[in-house]
């Protein structure tokens with residue numbers, strides 16, 4: 001992860017959010033308040049604007065800016081949760097990191113941020129169900145001596161698996177938890193946007 005890749009990653013997320021905005025909102029209309037696509041789109045449009053004239057020397061600077069912009073521009077739960085995560089990832093990447101192990105450490109800091117704020121655990125039917133599997137995949141790739149690109153692709157695949165696994169779960173955190181057992185049978189919107197975020201990274205890395 002260098003400064004260019006951080007920028008390309010964030011741009012790729014913005015493009016994916018634009019493309020899948022209606023789908024994210026549709027998922028949130030089933031078990032939430034039908035604004036997840038709108039929230040993510042508002043946040044990543046603000047980030048695209050904020051990064052245009054922003055001079056960053058490190059990948060961390062790009063990602064911290066991404067996080068602070070999300071926090072200030074998104075009203076829903078996902079804004080502070082993703083914002084805190086990107087800030088924590090950015091703080092851990094104050095120098096370029098090519099080793100998947102360093103990236104895993106940064107992602108772990110991001111997950112800790114999400115859990116500190118939202119107090120959700122795996123299995124609660126949230127973004128964490130996709131994120132935690134992506135992090136585990138990066139760790140596994142690092143242990144196997146894989147390069148950054150392989151780790152990014154494994155993370156994207158794992159996040160999508162985690163996203164699909166939320167469908168049968170009963171929500172225990174966030175608005176969807178108000179539905180109790182009626183939240184079962186629907187894919188979680190936040191886990192779906194997390195899968196987009198990790199797929200965007202894999203595509204940004206492979207496109208280099």
Ligand code: ADP
Nearest residue numbers: 036039076077078118120126127173174189190
């Ligand atoms: P809101 O729920 O405020 O309308 P969004 O619709 O933008 O915010 O985001 C909803 C998503 O946020 C959920 O699908 C879930 O993945 C995630 N989420 C909600 N609460 C939590 C939490 N406490 N911890 C982790 N993720 C959460």
Ligand code: MG
Nearest residue numbers: 032033035036
């Ligand atoms: Mg919502």
